[in-house]
Amino acid sequence: MTGSTAVAALSGTQAAILAAYAELIEEVGSDDVSYRLVARRAGIAERTVFRNYPTRVDLLLATAAWIDATVFAREESHSIFDIPLAIRDAMQRYDARPELAHVVAEAAMRGVSGAAPSPGRAQLERLLDAEVSSLDAAQRRAVVVALSHLDSAAAWVTFRREFGMDSRDIADAAAWAAEAVLDGIRDRVAP
Amino acid sequence: MEESVDTATAILASAAALLRQHTFDDISYRALADEVGISERTVYRQYPTRAHLLAALSTWIEQAFFPLPPFVTLADFRTAVHERFRAFDASPAYAYVGARASAISLTLDAEPAYITRAIEAMLDVAAPTLNRRDRRRVAASLRYFSSAMFWARLRTGFDLDAGEICDAFDRAVGAVLARLPDRTRAQP
Numbered sequence: 001m002t003g004s005t006a007v008a009a010l011s012g013t014q015a016a017i018l019a020a021y022a023e024l025i026e027e028v029g030s031d032d033v034s035y036r037l038v039a040r041r042a043g044i045a046e047r048t049v050f051r052n053y054p055t056r057v058d059l060l061l062a063t064a065a066w067i068d069a070t071v072f073a074r075e076e077s078h079s080i081f082d083i084p085l086a087i088r089d090a091m092q093r094y095d096a097r098p099e100l101a102h103v104v105a106e107a108a109m110r111g112v113s114g115a116a117p118s119p120g121r122a123q124l125e126r127l128l129d130a131e132v133s134s135l136d137a138a139q140r141r142a143v144v145v146a147l148s149h150l151d152s153a154a155a156w157v158t159f160r161r162e163f164g165m166d167s168r169d170i171a172d173a174a175a176w177a178a179e180a181v182l183d184g185i186r187d188r189v190a191p
Numbered sequence: 192m193e194e195s196v197d198t199a200t201a202i203l204a205s206a207a208a209l210l211r212q213h214t215f216d217d218i219s220y221r222a223l224a225d226e227v228g229i230s231e232r233t234v235y236r237q238y239p240t241r242a243h244l245l246a247a248l249s250t251w252i253e254q255a256f257f258p259l260p261p262f263v264t265l266a267d268f269r270t271a272v273h274e275r276f277r278a279f280d281a282s283p284a285y286a287y288v289g290a291r292a293s294a295i296s297l298t299l300d301a302e303p304a305y306i307t308r309a310i311e312a313m314l315d316v317a318a319p320t321l322n323r324r325d326r327r328r329v330a331a332s333l334r335y336f337s338s339a340m341f342w343a344r345l346r347t348g349f350d351l352d353a354g355e356i357c358d359a360f361d362r363a364v365g366a367v368l369a370r371l372p373d374r375t376r377a378q379p
């Protein structure tokens with residue numbers, strides 16, 4: 001399920017809960033927010049929150065998917081060679097909403113019980129197959145996983161935390177790495 | 192607070208043991224307190240939030256189970272990372288804790304990880320004349336492709352095993368290093 005279908009399937013109440021929780025995460029600076037507070041912010045009863053999201057993990061994962069599909073929604077790329085541009089934009093959006101970027105990054109790193117770590121995988125594969133169809137399986141996989149890894153909130157977290165980079169430097173470094181990944185296939189486009 | 196150093200470690204050791212059967216989210220402070228034989232309040236005093244616990248647990252697991260082999264050359268670096276990816280594959284529950292801890296909003300010190308410094312030192316030797324901006328781009332890329340996050344994403348999102356993850360890592364590192372002009376490389 002992609003991010004946008006996940007959001008389309010939400011009820012009005014669910015969307016209100018997720019938006020309220022995301023708002024509180026930004027205000028408090030932590031995802032450690034009580035159901036009571038979320039309910040009050042959404043203007044509904046606490047038991048309604050529990051009915052929709054029985055555990056904190058349910059609530060957190062649903063919120064991460066909602067944030068990714070709304071706050072961090074990206075314009076669709078029409079070429080695999082445009083992905084570095086999309087990555088540059090995405091990094092700047094993460095930088096503008098740091099608390100939410102951390103939530104999205106962590107949700108994708110929880111293993112089988114977590115969020116799908118590579119929601120953009122299908123799109124990357126589609127673009128690559130349409131433009132560069134001559135790659136062997138290992139080459140194709142290497143390009144898709146590298147771009148998928150770079151096009152994520154985890155890249156923003158790592159570059160900021162480990163290298164103290166600011167918004168511009170992160171956007172530049174992530175896009176630069178994506179260009180490096182594309183270097184090997186630049187002139188292999190199907191005529 | 193002589194008690195607290197041992198207590199803190201005992202809590203982490205118990206958490207690591209519980210990870211064999213449970214996910215991190217399923218491990219309650221109550222269960223940790225019972226395991227160690229202390230009060231729940233003491234667990235909270237050591238780790239005020241679950242984020243504190245996750246960060247400390249990840250550091251402890253890293254030291255106990257995933258020590259990074261030292262590396263100086265690029266070849267050593269690749270070998271060291273391969274070894275870690277294989278170790279992650281052998282203990283996935285522990286490796287996911289590391290991946291997750293490196294994504295959370297920081298609660299402890301903001302010091303970069305040891306591997307970050309080691310990569311920077313390696314590049315100082317391998318490409319001594321490279322300008323600062325490109326050096327940071329290369330260092331950041333190598334760091335990110337060698338992370339537990341890379342392993343976690345490829346395992347969960349792409350169903351790859353350690354061998355395939357090592358191959359994808361080698362290709363990504365090759366692509367990044369190919370961007371360096373030949374003359375910036377130190378002569379062997």
